[in-house]
Amino acid sequence: MFVMIGLAVVIFSVFGGYVLGGGHMGVLWMPFEFMIILGAGVGGFFIANPKSVITHTGKEMGHLFKGPKYKKEDYLEALTMMYQVFKIAKTKGLLALEQHIEKPEDSPLFQQFPKFYADHHAIEFLCTYLRLMSLGADNPHELVDLMDEDLEAMHHEHQAVADAVQAIADAVPALGIVAAVLGVIHTMGSISEPPEVLGKLIGGALVGTFFGILVAYGFMAPIASGLKAIYHAEGKYYQAMKTGLIAHLSGYAPAISVEYARNVLSPEYRPTFAQVEEATAALPPA
Numbered sequence: 001m002f003v004m005i006g007l008a009v010v011i012f013s014v015f016g017g018y019v020l021g022g023g024h025m026g027v028l029w030m031p032f033e034f035m036i037i038l039g040a041g042v043g044g045f046f047i048a049n050p051k052s053v054i055t056h057t058g059k060e061m062g063h064l065f066k067g068p069k070y071k072k073e074d075y076l077e078a079l080t081m082m083y084q085v086f087k088i089a090k091t092k093g094l095l096a097l098e099q100h101i102e103k104p105e106d107s108p109l110f111q112q113f114p115k116f117y118a119d120h121h122a123i124e125f126l127c128t129y130l131r132l133m134s135l136g137a138d139n140p141h142e143l144v145d146l147m148d149e150d151l152e153a154m155h156h157e158h159q160a161v162a163d164a165v166q167a168i169a170d171a172v173p174a175l176g177i178v179a180a181v182l183g184v185i186h187t188m189g190s191i192s193e194p195p196e197v198l199g200k201l202i203g204g205a206l207v208g209t210f211f212g213i214l215v216a217y218g219f220m221a222p223i224a225s226g227l228k229a230i231y232h233a234e235g236k237y238y239q240a241m242k243t244g245l246i247a248h249l250s251g252y253a254p255a256i257s258v259e260y261a262r263n264v265l266s267p268e269y270r271p272t273f274a275q276v277e278e279a280t281a282a283l284p285p286a
Contacts, residue, residue, distance in 0.1 A: 169220035176212015
């Protein structure tokens, strides 16, 4: 919603201000300038990025409009799920979790938590490290390093899209100058034309510079920043699981492990201690 509002404000402010100042919209309609700038930008995007980034960019644009994947209630659900998992591991041992770890898609334990259960990547992350613990990996420092590498790989996969969009934002102003220079060359080739024709040609050349700067700083750069903010917010979901798992491996009680996990969340999404306590108290017996 806020993305749409932001786009509308940019468009209204720029073009509305131009019209209110006495400008004519028809002067800005230079389709060949747009073709040069946007076409070169898209071509550079295809040259600079692997297939995985190219195919995911459209999907990530939709992600931008939807906002972060996880809401406050989803973080509360994740904390509650971790409490139940850690409680079973403490009271019955990690082997009691084996059926859930090996076949999470059939797990009645995970099915109690619909958002987590529907998230393939989150289930895979949790089960991978619970499996390692059940196999005897009991050094918290080694697992922290491994989790950090895993999270870095996930972050890099998403960050590549934001970086690709930022690269377009950085390139488009220069492409606007390219379009402007071509417009000036065209103008100089028509130097014998009357002033009204030359004025239109010079105005067209300047439109290229204007359009390149507008696309870069009014649209592409904010989109890249928005994607980065979303990826950062969603990364906290995994950071919470990582912190809870390490606290559990270090021997803390389920409630303390979950409290450690809760405290790494951003204030905007962090449930209160009382909310977590209430949710865990309502869980069925492990």
